[in-house]
Amino acid sequence: MKMSLIADILAARGPTMVRISNILDYSNDLSLVLSKFGLTRDEAMLVAQDRAGAIAILTNLLWKGQAYDCEHMDRSKAKELAERIVAENESKDSKYFSNKESASSDSWNDFTDSTFDSGIVISSGNGQYFCIWFEDED
Numbered sequence: 001m002k003m004s005l006i007a008d009i010l011a012a013r014g015p016t017m018v019r020i021s022n023i024l025d026y027s028n029d030l031s032l033v034l035s036k037f038g039l040t041r042d043e044a045m046l047v048a049q050d051r052a053g054a055i056a057i058l059t060n061l062l063w064k065g066q067a068y069d070c071e072h073m074d075r076s077k078a079k080e081l082a083e084r085i086v087a088e089n090e091s092k093d094s095k096y097f098s099n100k101e102s103a104s105s106d107s108w109n110d111f112t113d114s115t116f117d118s119g120i121v122i123s124s125g126n127g128q129y130f131c132i133w134f135e136d137e138d
Contacts, residue, residue: 005084009062012073016065017114017135022089026127030097034111037121037131045109046097046121051086054096054120056103058082058132066116067138085132086122093125 006020023036030043049057063078064071072078086096098120099109108118112135119133 019133023129039111049096060103061134066136089130091124095123097121
């Protein structure tokens with residue numbers, strides 16, 4: 001991911017923790033990959049998404065805070081960034097995962113010790129994994 005894109009995300013999000021990582025792992029063990037991202041090591045808590053679902057979840061995470069639902073950036077800018085992030089970190093064989101059923105879901109599986117956490121993981125099928133994860137406190 002380009003540094004300017006990361007800077008845009010961090011500038012817009014304000015005080016929050018954002019994990020952005022790429023990992024190369026040939027074990028085909030998603031639980032191990034999650035632990036390398038610093039997340040709970042339990043792939044059973046992930047929800048498979050299609051590409052559109054992953055973009056929608058990421059758009060919402062960029063757009064609004066998880067704790068107070070306050071807007072961090074314009075929704076159209078958030079969608080543009082989400083599409084760029086996914087496009088830059090996927091392949092034609094990618095699989096997408098989140099800890100939420102959908103972008104509109106108010107429930108999630110905790111993967112960190114933060115009050116609120118959510119994100120997406122992209123598996124490219126060639127051992128390449130990408131993760132962007134947001135944590136907020138109330």
